Amino acid sequence: MAKVLCVLYDDPVGGYPNSYARDGIPNIDRYPGGQTAPTPKRIDFKPGELLGSVSGGLGLRKFLEGLGHTFVVTSDKEGENSVFERELLDAEIVISQPFWPAYLTAERIAKAKKLKLAITAGIGSDHVDLEAAIKHGVTVSEVTYSNSISVSEHVVMMILSLVRNYIPSYKLVIDGGWNIADCISRSYDLEAMEVGTVAAGRIGLAVLKRLKPFDVKLHYTDRHRLPEHVEEELNLTFHSNVESMVPVEGLGGSVHWPDAASDDKTDKQSAIFSTAINFILGLRWGNQELGYSIPGGPTSIETNYSELER
Amino acid sequence: MAKVLCVLYDDPVGGYPNSYARDGIPNIDRYPGGQTAPTPKRIDFKPGELLGSVSGGLGLRKFLEGLGHTFVVTSDKEGENSVFERELLDAEIVISQPFWPAYLTAERIAKAKKLKLAITAGIGSDHVDLEAAIKHGVTVSEVTYSNSISVSEHVVMMILSLVRNYIPSYKLVIDGGWNIADCISRSYDLEAMEVGTVAAGRIGLAVLKRLKPFDVKLHYTDRHRLPEHVEEELNLTFHSNVESMVPVEGLGGSVHWPDAASDDKTDKQSAIFSTAINFILGLRWGNQELGYSIPGGPTSIETNYSELER
Numbered sequence: 001m002a003k004v005l006c007v008l009y010d011d012p013v014g015g016y017p018n019s020y021a022r023d024g025i026p027n028i029d030r031y032p033g034g035q036t037a038p039t040p041k042r043i044d045f046k047p048g049e050l051l052g053s054v055s056g057g058l059g060l061r062k063f064l065e066g067l068g069h070t071f072v073v074t075s076d077k078e079g080e081n082s083v084f085e086r087e088l089l090d091a092e093i094v095i096s097q098p099f100w101p102a103y104l105t106a107e108r109i110a111k112a113k114k115l116k117l118a119i120t121a122g123i124g125s126d127h128v129d130l131e132a133a134i135k136h137g138v139t140v141s142e143v144t145y146s147n148s149i150s151v152s153e154h155v156v157m158m159i160l161s162l163v164r165n166y167i168p169s170y171k172l173v174i175d176g177g178w179n180i181a182d183c184i185s186r187s188y189d190l191e192a193m194e195v196g197t198v199a200a201g202r203i204g205l206a207v208l209k210r211l212k213p214f215d216v217k218l219h220y221t222d223r224h225r226l227p228e229h230v231e232e233e234l235n236l237t238f239h240s241n242v243e244s245m246v247p248v249e250g251l252g253g254s255v256h257w258p259d260a261a262s263d264d265k266t267d268k269q270s271a272i273f274s275t276a277i278n279f280i281l282g283l284r285w286g287n288q289e290l291g292y293s294i295p296g297g298p299t300s301i302e303t304n305y306s307e308l309e310r
Numbered sequence: 311m312a313k314v315l316c317v318l319y320d321d322p323v324g325g326y327p328n329s330y331a332r333d334g335i336p337n338i339d340r341y342p343g344g345q346t347a348p349t350p351k352r353i354d355f356k357p358g359e360l361l362g363s364v365s366g367g368l369g370l371r372k373f374l375e376g377l378g379h380t381f382v383v384t385s386d387k388e389g390e391n392s393v394f395e396r397e398l399l400d401a402e403i404v405i406s407q408p409f410w411p412a413y414l415t416a417e418r419i420a421k422a423k424k425l426k427l428a429i430t431a432g433i434g435s436d437h438v439d440l441e442a443a444i445k446h447g448v449t450v451s452e453v454t455y456s457n458s459i460s461v462s463e464h465v466v467m468m469i470l471s472l473v474r475n476y477i478p479s480y481k482l483v484i485d486g487g488w489n490i491a492d493c494i495s496r497s498y499d500l501e502a503m504e505v506g507t508v509a510a511g512r513i514g515l516a517v518l519k520r521l522k523p524f525d526v527k528l529h530y531t532d533r534h535r536l537p538e539h540v541e542e543e544l545n546l547t548f549h550s551n552v553e554s555m556v557p558v559e560g561l562g563g564s565v566h567w568p569d570a571a572s573d574d575k576t577d578k579q580s581a582i583f584s585t586a587i588n589f590i591l592g593l594r595w596g597n598q599e600l601g602y603s604i605p606g607g608p609t610s611i612e613t614n615y616s617e618l619e620r
Contacts, residue, residue: 009490017495026502032525048498053491100490150499153524157474160467167480174481180319180410181363185327188358189460192336209523214463215342 003070003114005091006121007084007102008054010075016055024048031145032206038143058095058121077102085111093117098147101127109136122147145202152206159211163190190214196245200226200236208234221245313380313424315401316431317394317412318364320385326365334358341455342516348453368405368431387412395421403427408457411437419446432457455512462516469521473500500524506555510536510546518544531555 025048028037045051045059052058057073064071072091074083077100084102088094092114096102104118109132118128120142133140161167165187172182195211196219197204205226208218212234220226221239231238239245335358338347355361355369362368367383374381382401386393387410394412398404402424406412414428419442428438430452443450471477475497482492505521506529507514515536518528522544530536531549541548549555 012491012495013487013489014492021496022498025498028502050491050495052494149501149525153470153500154474157467157470157476160463161471161476164464164467166467166471167477170477170480171484177323179323181322181360182324184362185322185360186331188332188335190463191459192338212523213519215459 001068001070002092003072003087003090004060004064004093004095005084005087006058006060006071006073006095007077007100008052008056008058008073008075008097009100011053011055012050016053017050020048020050022048032149032202035145052097052100052121060095075100088112088115090114093119095119095121096127098122098124098127104128104133104138106132109133109138112136112138117141119143148202149206151203152210155203155207156210159195160190163188163193190216192216194219196220196239198242198245205230208236219245311378311380312402313382313397313400314370314374314403314405315394315397316368316370316381316383316405317387317410318362318366318368318383318385318407319410321363321365322360326363327360330358330360332358342459342512345455362407362410362431370405385410398422398425400424403429405429405431406437408432408434408437414438414443414448416442419443419448422446427451429453458512459516461513462520465513465517466520469505470500473498473503500526502526504529506530506549508552508555515540518546529555 024046027047030036043059044062045056049059050056054073054075057071061071061073072083072087074087076083079085085108088108089111091112094102094104094112094115094117096104096118098120099122104112104127106129109115109129115136115138118125118133118138118140120127120140123142123144123146125140125142128140130140132138165183169183169187172179192215194217197207198221200208200220200222204220204222208220211218217237218234219237219239221242221244225231225238226236230236334356337357340346353369354372355366359369360366364383364385367381371381371383382393382397384393384397387395389395395418398418399421401422404412404414404422404425404427406414406428408430409432414422414437416439419425419439425446425448428435428443428448428450430437430450433452433454433456435450435452438450440450442448475493479493479497482489502525504527507517508531510518510530510532514530514532518530521528527547528544529547529549531552531554535541535548536546540546
């Protein structure tokens, strides 16, 4: 019997929900491209219920404990005295989330003598030291495609919101104002703008597809070029590197977006975003940082608008 | 020489902008469908500048005064003692906006002895008593298509934001929180949901086109059915009336959305919205009012979320 250690974010401040805005969620059989969605024999929860926080336990408690396994769930994941680090010592399986990651550093992996499997409940393995995992024979796995479409929707939502000045307009309203001109003065239409994605994998391509009918001019850069028929269908302009797509230095690879902002060469004519930089999505406009968002998580827009007007 | 009376919203609280987030806006030659955009011989402003507020004067002041006309611009439009009502007495042309309308009631039209033309700087004539206008020989005109795409973008943005719980998540953040579970518990993906539009004219059709790649099931109702090839291309389900599309009473025609909320029969499985109800866009989710928005204007989301959880 195994010990499964699961790191999840805290329950809602007001307690675990008793009911939901919707009675359920639509059923998805396949991901785009034809890959089948997971087909569990049975589930112990109602689709649409909150499972990602501690009390939800990803809907795994009954299943795992019914098979005699030990299932430990915690949100306490930082530092040597955290529940995660203590429970890790004899855990065989660790489950963590890309947007609330329990970092499996080389030091932690060295301490986790029984660890065999590190699962990302989502996509990505940035929070695992892959070299150390290989060295210790730890398998690292993810649920490929599970939230790619969700992130792509989030990206389109953010692009529209940033271009159209949605969040700052809402802020004006909750601050007691209703001054149309303040909202309008930096609100634009997305139509006919140039939009590029850094990487066009599952998420990036889904974003490009969704943006097509907005009549924008689409660009992308990726190590792997998309098939010609996809480029034609979406009228994509391919760039062999990010610098040729948009003049921002240090934007490619795993560079953290805010770092790129410091040395900026963008003009004020492009809306650019990335789907592949660490776990923070950053959006910028011209020479200003415009916002960050954890897809599927809380959303923050931090902008110095006074600087926009200089 | 004519007197032109123009009603615009107030300038920004901090004064008229000196600079903008962008250096300009993309050029649009044609609207979707091929209709040409306006082709003025020359313009006295830089595209992208704020023109809709009082000091902007829609970019018309130099043009009109250069031709010897009188150009009066005001934001004071309500009541008998308003600047609008006083200036209206000898005005020949009135220019107003759909989202900051100067109502031309029968009483006001009767007082405006010289009035020949009422122009909407945008789309719509809900703010003009058309019967009175006809009776007094006043021509009522609009700039067809001028903001249809803008509204359609706004609608898609709002649908994504409401489904994904964007605005309330932002509210949590500015209130000092960063509790993922509170955001997640009513955040969903749009994918595979049923989405319907009440009316599928320029705006509604543009919304449907933009939603197609989100892999939703699209519905619409309209007095005029769309061509078969459009229905096929977008995989639309046509409903001969709004009640057959979504079980909400009193939703069709010119009924104001909030009125429809009081007698509610919707289940919690549909996201519905309207592009044609007065000048307020309303969005609802299940049995709750979720938000309003003036397209192109300030955006307000007023929701009683506690009621969502009952």
